[in-house]
Amino acid sequence: MRTTLAMFPLEMVVFPHERLALHIFEERYQQLINDCEEKEITFGIPAYINRKLAYGTEVRLEKIEKKYATGASDVICRGLRVFSIVNFQPTLNDRLYAGADVIFRENHKDGSIRQKEHFINLVQRLYNVLEVDFPEIPYEEITSFSFAHKLGLSLKQELLVLKMMRESDRYVYLIDHLTVTIPIIEEINRTRQLIELNGHFKNFNPLDFTDYTLGEID
Template structure:
């Protein structure tokens, strides 16, 4: 399917199913959100990386207007629905302040992939949080978690998150996170050991002598 959508480019990667809170203050995006609310239609958030508009993004729907301000600004709650690919950018739209795009929607397999692989990913992310002394709670039971639900918690760079967004099978996304965690966990663990050594440096140490035949 191909269609036109209004777009709200941001320097983030949004995933399907993700809940995203936004403060809307620019006149063009106030207009965009007002029209989406009136028509009950979604808008697109394509990722901007290093000041370049990516061709991939996520369609989002407005769930709620949390607060409206006197000047027209508003706080909104949105939720990602599906990945789109920009075919053509429409920079100027008659009587509109915002831009849009002609997009299609790549076939995206959002099954549960491999459950054992997903459990390894979840375990790896929790180990990452333990090492970093970060407390994060997932909003679903472990057996219902998809890769999209945990990807923002895995310490990916925005470039890696964009690459992750381009993967259209759940098992591919699970493998991507597994490889990422296998790469970063040993580095962080080594840093933790180094930090402990630095903490001990300069303190008196109660060490037993080694029984060596010298």
């Protein structure tokens, strides 16, 4: 089923349930935020990658944090549903902002408890390696989208995750990514520690060792 959404293209990927802070300064998007506030409409943020638009996330305005005399504002939005674009319109009817006919994609919540726990354990391990505090998120609220911006994914990889319509597939992809990424970071940390330890050798004087013999090590 098609529906029409106002569009706010950005060079980023927005995930469902994500809390997003935006600074609105262009006139067309000031108009969009006013319409969201007055008419309670939602809008779409399609990922603008390589000058292309295809997928994005519907978002809802949750709060206007601050309004400026210029008409600009700081707002908080919340990600809702993933959509694919059928037809993009540079302006939506008589509005300044763009619009698009979209189809909402069904999200299959088929991830297993085992996948979820494995995923969480890997994320915790990554945060430990990076010496970053693990965020306090209730277990039941954690999904494959919860840490997607903080796993070292490229923009294209984030878009790939967004396009996956099964939670189980997203877990498989992210678990594979973390399984490869974490050992690399651990090795980098180990190398860094060795370099730091090697600093102790700056005071090494070979003349201090006067009693030694030459030969192969057994």
